[in-house]
Amino acid sequence: MPRVFNFSAGPATLPEPVLQQARDELLDWNGMGASIIEISHRGPEFMRVAAQAEADLRELISIPDDYAVLFLAGGATTAQALIALNFADPGQAVDYVLSGHWSKTALKQVRPYVDPRIAATSEESGFRDVPPPSSWTLSPDAAYVHYTANETIHGVEFHDVPDVDGAALIGDFSSSIASAPLDVSRFGVLYAGAQKNLGPVGVSVLIIRRDLLERSGQPRAEILDYRAHVRGESMLNTPPTWNWYLAGLVFRWMLDEGGVEEFARRNARKAALLYQAIDGSGGFYRNEVAFGARSRMNVPFFLHDDVLNAAFLSESKAAGLLALKGHRVLGGMRASIYNAMPEAGVQALVDFMGDFARRHG
Amino acid sequence: MPRVFNFSAGPATLPEPVLQQARDELLDWNGMGASIIEISHRGPEFMRVAAQAEADLRELISIPDDYAVLFLAGGATTAQALIALNFADPGQAVDYVLSGHWSKTALKQVRPYVDPRIAATSEESGFRDVPPPSSWTLSPDAAYVHYTANETIHGVEFHDVPDVDGAALIGDFSSSIASAPLDVSRFGVLYAGAQKNLGPVGVSVLIIRRDLLERSGQPRAEILDYRAHVRGESMLNTPPTWNWYLAGLVFRWMLDEGGVEEFARRNARKAALLYQAIDGSGGFYRNEVAFGARSRMNVPFFLHDDVLNAAFLSESKAAGLLALKGHRVLGGMRASIYNAMPEAGVQALVDFMGDFARRHG
Known part of the structure; x- marks a missing residue:
């Protein structure tokens, strides 16, 4: 059947040239006689793919050098939980802005670990609007301010980066990352599941200002510790290599398109x-x-x-x-x-x- | 280049017919005019793929009905941390058998959560042998006994399921699952990253005896809670659909081969x-x-x-x-x-x- 136009919210449509390349090299990648799915993540061949994907993403969305970039298994929901574990003390106040279903999910994930405050909500409007940043009530002792840049279900979006007066701003950009220029330096953390704007399901991207990695956070396993993942260059354990590779093809396609x-x-x-x-x-x-x-x-x-x-x-x-x-x-x-x-x-x-x-x- | 023989420890070689099928339907799966990478995990088409993969895995390794099966993002290391969070009380004793690099990793992940006891170790032999189960010192108050059925680096393997006298036995089968018949009913939990014997990198399999899901475990986010994942049929958040699909093709291939x-x-x-x-x-x-x-x-x-x-x-x-x-x-x-x-x-x-x-x- 010919390719259709696929309006799925995620997993979502991918660029056809990317799928064609992935198809053509699925059994024999780069003349290795093996699929890129089948080779070691620690071998020089995949390490080059991983490094190129990071370099291309850095170029694509202008990530400053003082930000670490992670490519991890698990989606945005996992990141939502780990953000509290990594960047807030046990029971510390954290500010959440509720603009739809996904910001509520983000808040739900952190309840066992911190004291979430609702800095603003547009729930009374049925999430048909976003709470204007001028109305946000920020806690002076909050570890960070979390908001959802675009709400996939309710179809609302913040079109500007909110000013949070020096607080560490954490943005869920799962459904809008790389859709327009963005000043990354305004953020403490940006994160996104890749399956909407960045490419394939099965890998997520975190962009973390390095000074936040000095926070002690909460007791947690090494595999839930972003410091360890940064030290391990996203290879603390076997990463979702094929998904990472496919995301890299999407980054390259976006750069080539302008x-x-x-x-x-x-x-x-x-x-x-x-x-x-x-x-x-x-x-x-x-x-x-x-x-x-x-x-x-x-x-x-x-x-x-x-x-x-x-x-x-x-x-x-x-x-x-x-x-x-x-x-x-x-x-x-x-x-x-x-x-x-x-x-x-x-x-x-x-x-x-x-x-x-x-x-x- | 023709396909080579690939002895990678994982990600590892996949059956060529599986890769051929995945290639042939990469741009148009099942006549949908879209890739299976691009369609919703909650649509009837992918739900059928997911259900068939579980049914085939249940048939392949004879999983009894009183065991839940999860297909999750993240690999075995993530499971190693979550096992303590889900199946042990805070600070509770847990028994670990050390037979090589990966059992030590498993133990390291749980230190923040429980009181791990080394029930046996073969480290003094340089992990050139496994500690015989008759030598294991089990703690009567331990939440579970964890061992690594096959050590990928040291090349040692337990060829029989250890008798742990009624304790909840948790086995890391990342590198030997489905390589031979196994009595699943001897286990509390079996887990495995898929990228060795089960197929593609980027998805892991957990097989959990349902009574263990009644344990309260430790405070944790919903996304780190296996009860929630079981209730959500591994779709609490967007799962790694393509990796799951590819694992399903491997299960079907194994059944067809005998x-x-x-x-x-x-x-x-x-x-x-x-x-x-x-x-x-x-x-x-x-x-x-x-x-x-x-x-x-x-x-x-x-x-x-x-x-x-x-x-x-x-x-x-x-x-x-x-x-x-x-x-x-x-x-x-x-x-x-x-x-x-x-x-x-x-x-x-x-x-x-x-x-x-x-x-x-």
């Missing part, structure tokens, strides 16, 4: 096209997010009549538009339009939506 | 062939492990003169025999001959070793 500046332009055009189609549908489709908090990455929308949902999903699938069903928390529809979603995919979706509205309006 | 009984026969023949070549080399090669503790999976060996090591490695590589360099802890050579290593590969190695000895003897 880097984050180019993807920021593409992503802005894609989001504008889709929101215009929704807003201009005369109420057939609607997005409920406050205008200034609309996500460029995940666009939840509803049909004016839920009875049409099943037809929308089956007809869109037949039209080669995959995975538009909304998350069960919200219902409705959702289109995830990460870096690897081509503009042609969003155009095809918009064309389908217009056609569907005409036929069912 | 199951663990057949692999036990092949593995016994492979190990016998290689050890005979070493023992019959008139001292040109030597393996230092006590006869009854020799691993069927990882065969470390030394040349009679270390000055020949570089020539052995370069000539074996030129002969299509990859990754024979020993682990840095021991030096020398090591051949890992897991399930996916064909008998022809071991024959080619033995032929090369004989030829090398003649030319350099």
